[in-house]
Amino acid sequence: MTDGKIEVTQVGPFRLKPWFSERPWGKRDLRPWYSTTGTSNLVGEAWLTGPECVVETGVMTGRTLAAVVAEASEQILGEGQGPEFPLLVKLLFPDDKLSVQVHPDDAQAKAMGQQRGKTECWYVLEAKPGATIALGLRDGVTAPAVRAAVIDGTLEQLLQWVPVSVGDMFFVDAGTVHAIGPGVVLLETQQTCDLTFRLYDYGRPRELHVDKALRVMRTHTAAGKVESFEMDGFTRLIDQKYFVVDRYEVGKQKSVVIPIRQAGCVVCLDGVATMETEGTQPLEMLRGQAVVIPANVRSVTVRSYTGTSFVRCFAPPLAGEI
Numbered sequence: 078m079t080d081g082k083i084e085v086t087q088v089g090p091f092r093l094k095p096w097f098s099e100r101p102w103g104k105r106d107l108r109p110w111y112s113t114t115g116t117s118n119l120v121g122e123a124w125l126t127g128p129e130c131v132v133e134t135g136v137m138t139g140r141t142l143a144a145v146v147a148e149a150s151e152q153i154l155g156e157g158q159g160p161e162f163p164l165l166v167k168l169l170f171p172d173d174k175l176s177v178q179v180h181p182d183d184a185q186a187k188a189m190g191q192q193r194g195k196t197e198c199w200y201v202l203e204a205k206p207g208a209t210i211a212l213g214l215r216d217g218v219t220a221p222a223v224r225a226a227v228i229d230g231t232l233e234q235l236l237q238w239v240p241v242s243v244g245d246m247f248f249v250d251a252g253t254v255h256a257i258g259p260g261v262v263l264l265e266t267q268q269t270c271d272l273t274f275r276l277y278d279y280g281r282p283r284e285l286h287v288d289k290a291l292r293v294m295r296t297h298t299a300a301g302k303v304e305s306f307e308m309d310g311f312t313r314l315i316d317q318k319y320f321v322v323d324r325y326e327v328g329k330q331k332s333v334v335i336p337i338r339q340a341g342c343v344v345c346l347d348g349v350a351t352m353e354t355e356g357t358q359p360l361e362m363l364r365g366q367a368v369v370i371p372a373n374v375r376s377v378t379v380r381s382y383t384g385t386s387f388v389r390c391f392a393p394p395l396a397g398e399i
Contacts, residue, residue, distance in 0.1 A: 088152045089357035090377060091137055091145075092368045093130040093342075095168075098122040101281055102173040102259075110168060110262070110365040121175075123168040125367035126342055128161070128269075134360055142369070154340045155372035155394070161192065161269055163392040164320055166342060166367055168202075169263040175256050177211065177232055177277040181293040182251035186272055194251045197267030198303070198315050200322065200388070201245040202346065205260035211236035212300050213253050220291050223254070223276070227287055232277040239302070246303045246314045246322070252295035264344065266320050266390045314388070323389045325379070332380040340372040341391025348385030353378045362387065 097114040100121025107114055107123070114120045124130060128143035137145050142162055146153050150160050180195035187193075199210070211233070214223070218235045226232040236254065239247075241261060249255055254276065257263065274290035275283065305314045305324075310333060314322045327333050327350065343352070345362040352360045352368055354377045362368055362379070370377060370391075379387070 088149050088371050088373060089135060089354055090352055090360055090368050090370045090374060091135045092133045092360060092363065092366055093125060093142060094133050095123040095125055095366060096127045096129045096131075098124060101283070102171050102175055104170050104172045107170055110170075119172070121170055123170070123365065125166045125168065125344060125365075126162055126369065127165060127167075130367075135357075152373045153369070153371040158340070158372075159192075162340070162369070163269055164341070164390055165267050165269040165271075166344060166390050167265045167267075168365060169199075169257065169261075169265055171257050171259050171261060173259050174279060176275045176279075176281075176283070177236065177254060177256045178273050178275050179254050179290045179294045180251050180270070180274070181272055185251075185293050186270060189272070191270060191272055193268050193270050195268050195270040195272055196251045196317070196319050197249045197265055198317070198320065198322065199247045199249065199257075200264040200266070200314060201241050201243055201247075201261060202264055203262035204241050204243050204245075208241050208260035209238045209258045210241055210247065210261075211254075211256040211258075212239050212247060212249065213237045213255070213298055214296055218296060220294070220296070223294070224287065224291060227277050227285075230280075246305060248300055248303050248315060248317060250299050252293060253298040253300040254290075254294050255300070264388065266322050268319050311389075319392065321391055321393060325387055325389065327379060327381045327385050327387075329384045330382055331384075332378055334376055334378050335389065336376050337370055337372070337374045339391045339394060340370065341389060342367040342369045343379070343387050343389045345385060345387045348381055349383045350379050350381040350385040350387065353380065
């Protein structure tokens with residue numbers, strides 16, 4: 078660094094420490110993903126690329142992702158991509174039902190003074206028998222019917238409940254009324270926005286935002302299960318306007334070279350691996366943690382002596398600027 082600022086030539090891949098978000102529907106024990114959360118309270122979400130996440134490796138160690146991106150935006154995100162990492166990647170650990178909620182789209186969010194809306198996707202990492210998610214409203218349900226069901230406590234009956242299995246990917250576009258049931262662990266990739274309007278929370282003493290939710294919800298959306306497809310050396314789980322998520326499987330004593338054209342991150346799901354790129358020291362990939370790969374990196378090599386699986390999440394060009 079020079080005078081506390083990041084030198085452009087020093088910005089290589091860096092690992093982030095998860096930031097744990099306490100939620101009433103969460104868990105106290107997140108093993109085997111994390112040995113500790115640093116709190117005895119219920120934790121529902123591990124934010125892997127949140128603005129509060131702290132850099133664990135390299136010259137930027139000890140600084141938050143928000144601070145690093147604000148200072149070296151062009152090197153990390155690419156030219157014209159703005160001052161904020163565009164994807165918020167999380168692990169969700171529900172031990173109870175999440176609230177029934179909805180998120181605004183870009184135009185609606187900007188009208189509220191926010192930079193962007195919240196479209197997301199869920200990749201199922203664990204699922205107990207009978208686990209379900211709610212994805213949209215049943216056919217024929219209207220906004221007045223939703224309001225009445227909120228009042229009389231029957232909103233769950235108006236939702237499309239979908240069974241889930243390990244390996245499923247679901248697209249949840251803005252405007253979709255949704256909820257998540259217990260018994261799953263999900264990898265969520267979303268636009269960096271935490272604007273959430275709760276319609277219903279099963280009697281828990283949390284604030285509801287019924288009027289705002291009804292204004293941004295849509296009775297029909299593109300939400301649903303997404304079929305993956307095989308690419309050259311990896312599986313493409315989802316390819317949408319705001320994000321692409323790919324899964325890699327690397328065998329014992331094997332490696333894979335990944336060309337980099339957009340900023341993004343990788344999240345180790347299993348095994349032990351290192352990431353290498355020209356001009357930097359090998360970086361250890363840890364399960365349940367994100368490694369940010371700046372846009373100025375041309376390629377990375379992931380090596381594993383034991384075998385590993387990981388996902389790569391990245392934002393297509395100009396995804397953060399609508």
